[in-house]
Amino acid sequence: MNVLIIGSGGREHALAWKLRQSEYAERIYVAPGNAGTAQVATNIDIATTDFEVLAKFADDYDIMMVVVGQEAALVAGIHDYFKKLEYLRHVLVVGPCKDGAQLEGSKDFSKQFMQKFNIPTARYATFTEATYTEAISYLQDHRYPVVLKADGLAAGKGVVIAQNFEEASDQLNGMLHLRRFGEAGSKVVIEEFLDGIEVSVFILTDGKEYVLLPEAKDYKRIGEADTGLNTGGMGAISPVPFADAIFMQKVEERIIKPTLQGLQTDKISYTGFLFIGLIKVNDEPYVIEYNVRLGDPETEAILPRIKTDLFELFRALHDGELSRFKLDIDPRTAATIMLVAGGYPGDFEKGDVISGLDEPGDVLAFHAGTAQNEKGQIMSNGGRVMALTALGDTLPEALVKATAAAEKITWRNRYYRKDIGFDLK
Ligand code: AMP
Ligand code: GLY
Secondary structure, eight states: OOOEEEEESSHHHHHHHHHHHHHTOEEEEEOOOOOOOHHHHOOOOOOOOOHHHHHHHHHHHEEEEEEEHHHHHHHHTHHHHHHHSSGGOOOEEEEEOOHHHHHOOHHHHHHHHHHHTTBBBBOEEEEEEHHHHHHHHHHHHOOOOOEEEEOOOOOOOOOEEEEHHHHHHHHHHHHHHOTTTTGGSEEEEEEEEEOSEEEEEEEESSSSSSEEEBBBEEEEEEEETTEEEEOOOOOEESSSSTHHHHHHHHHHIIIIIHHHHHHHHHOOOOOOOOOOOOOTTTTHHHHHHHSSSSSTTTTHGGGGGGSHHHHHHHHHHTTTTTGGGOOBBBBBBBEEEEEEETTTTOOOOOOOBBBSSOOSSSSSSEEEEEEEEESSSSOOOOOEEEEEEEESSSHHHHHHHHHHHHHHHOOTEEEOOOOTTTTOO
């Protein structure tokens, strides 16, 4: 069977790497991919939201399965587009239709959904430019810190934690009036700040049955000890020791099952991964956000722990057999360290040749922002450049291996956090 993966990050390299190991996968294509996906699959130069060209490609190249890595294509309706074409109806698309993708595409939609189905989450209210004055008085009466979220997709940058009223009202003005996040900020969710520790939980679901994947913790801030600006993610650890059996049972009973029930009640079809961003407050799980795809860099930490053939898992999704499906999970700990370009998440340079890739050590080197130059050398081509994953019997062992590789693989101004997993040791 031929597979098409949509995206170009470390997540998509990990997906391609994992699917390559399946005897059922014949040709694997990645649109648009990176220098790493080119090593395990064939890159095709089509943008992730150019559905017309993607559909023609799928038809011409006999694609049977489309795995959508990133959210923009899902929120823009790639699954709906494929479904509406008679000649592509047989294609299994891993990723929800537009209606399900709203769980990530609109914070207001996902908060309403959680409220309607009693799924534990922070208290909130939503405002627009027309209700700006109400928003200001809401902020005047609110406890601090408070969280402001642009409603739409903002590449992980649309969330601001404001420490006081001045900061909050300035951000509100920036979002609603100055359109700091463009149209994504035309609605703003204002919510209660939850103080706790975060964990990313993943399921694969057909909207009724589901398989729970390994959980992970990601490290979003650029600076050590979780300081500085938010990034797409600087590293990940899986498993997460505090997400023990008791906690995960609460997650399944109070969050996962009511979420699936809610999707059914509201007649929202859903086929794909659901990523539930949770925060643990006094041993209780609360939902921070839903994402309708796998996390990046969490994928680079969790896929190496899944021993099961991913293709078979996707087939079970297609055949409605997920509840009978048993995942075989490697009990070892995976530590993923992201190598980034100096200056990221602000301005950074691209085009630097990366050295040390020939003998990276005992790690999996998943490429994120990389490309090949005309001499065939691998060079940096984005802010987050490469995710290095090591497995170890213990977290410190995994970290030692990942860090040794992070020291070796380098280029001008490359940076990485040396304290990934610091709060789990
Ligand atoms: P989101 O894009 O909704 O995942 O938010 C990005 C990050 O902001 C989260 O990973 C949290 O670290 C933080 N955050 C979001 N909502 C809250 C909240 N209600 N309380 C505390 N932190 C939050
Ligand atoms: N690592 C967080 C995300 O993928 O959204």
